[in-house]
Amino acid sequence: MADLGQWLRQGKTASRQDPVRANAGVSPVSLRNVYVKFKAVQARREQMVVALNDVSLDVKRGECLAIVGGSGSGKSTLARVVCGLIKPDSGVVEVEGGRLYDKASARGTSAANVQMVFQDPYSSLDPLWSVRKSIEEAFLLRFGQTSDEEGRDAAHYLRVVGLGVALGASRPKQLSGGQVQRAAIARALAARPSVLIMDEAVSSLDVSVQAQVLQLIERIKQTENLTILFIVHNLAVAAAIADRVAVFNKGRLVELGQPSQVFKTPKDSYTRELIGAIPRIASDPTTEAGA
């Protein structure tokens, strides 16, 4: 069993490293003309809602691509398509050169390379499990490692995300939201993905906690050699962390570029609307009252 575990570990480790080295010239995530529609009930009437409309996008290796847009713009649907959770009605989705939703590769490709961190940290970890056990699940499923080795590796990833090793014994309900989100990031990292999707991962955290988690994300992007898809509705967060920004409106990709270009000289009218909707802090009311 130990030999089998070691063989599994070597095999899985090799396959994890290979996509990054062997596919250095390949986009880690590539979408071509992806179209997704859902049935929805609105005003008691069933109708089709287009969640993604002819979306084509190539993500650059090692970048942090922020995906912004209003509610219902298709951001989360895009995340789930890339994760292999929602099959598009048409179009091609490739992860590390492997085509998703192809019967031959599908989930295996995605599971090896893409992990997601969810908006609600408390629902993304099993409330009955300790944090350590949740991280060890990643090792068991990905590499078939023994508990001793998992114990050591779980502690490593807890340190990577800035959590004390002792917190590994805690259940999610015993930790703060920021700590649980860090634990969820640790679990995602433990699977050694090449692509990490953060689906509104900081939206439910308060501002000070948000800043610290964003710093963590910036750090792990470098140290873990990750490509990050960062889904967010807060444009300021997108501007702070992203190498490029993709703006979605009603399922369409309407603008793509660097934050300085997208936010300062937006080309699309919807992008201008989004930027214009950001609340501005008025002039200091205390000085106005004293005048």
Place this chain on the structure above:
Amino acid sequence: MTSNARSWFLNPSFVFACITIVAIVVCAIAAPLLAPVGPNIQLSQGLTTGGMPLPPSWTHWFGTDVLGRSVVSRILYGARATLIVGVVSNVAAVIIGTAVGVLAGMFDGWRRGILMRFVDMMLAYPPLLIAIAIAAIVGPSMWIATLVIALSNWTWIARVVYTKTLSLRERNFIIASEMLGGSKTWVTLKHMIGHVAPIMVIWGTLGVAITVQLSAALSFLGVGVQPPTASWGNIIYQNESYFTVAPWLVFIPGAFVLLLSLAFNIAGEHLQEWFEVSEERFEASADDEGTAYARSGDATGP
């Protein structure tokens, strides 16, 4: 155990329920030691000169039955058959219902449809009619009664577990497990079972209240535990025609059926409240993000 849990489980009604259940189980196990005579011994002074059962007295606490047997002995020994049928059938029902409910919830498409339509079909059959029909074919017995009760009760549990499984499948930690490569079997055994376990415990407790009554009903109809083996239900069945002249022969075993059912009901409801409050605590902690560490000054940060 936290002080909160201690105070919860020291609730007077829960304590009463637990003591009652334990007492009845102990009496059933220790029946040979506690009973004044064997359950089928016909006492030489067990009937009146007119051939009628003796009423409760200091000599015979629960009186005698129509055959002059000690009712105390038959109640004590009868607890065994009643508990065996009630508990075994309920355990079987919980296992079957949980398995079907989880499978139906984890499957998609036509397999889920087939399973749930089967559950609906089984729900439509009245259990007593099934019991009578099976007894007519293979002959009545304690194990036939156990089987029938299990087959009629699992459907309720299956529906509850199915609904719970469906809601759990939408939770992010299940999706995360699947994204890690977890198969349906992995997700079911590692995650789902732990979360439906409270349902199993609650139904395992509440269900005994139902199965004990069903067991008594089947015995009363003559298709459950067969004489001379004593059970609370067949004590009522064998003595029902003497109800007007010897009402204790119906009221006393009936009272024990009621007491046992009530105890399991109270215990089951208490456990249900406990698990519901525990689940609310999981949800409530999501609203406290940031505040706990800020007060504690945790050096590791949020």
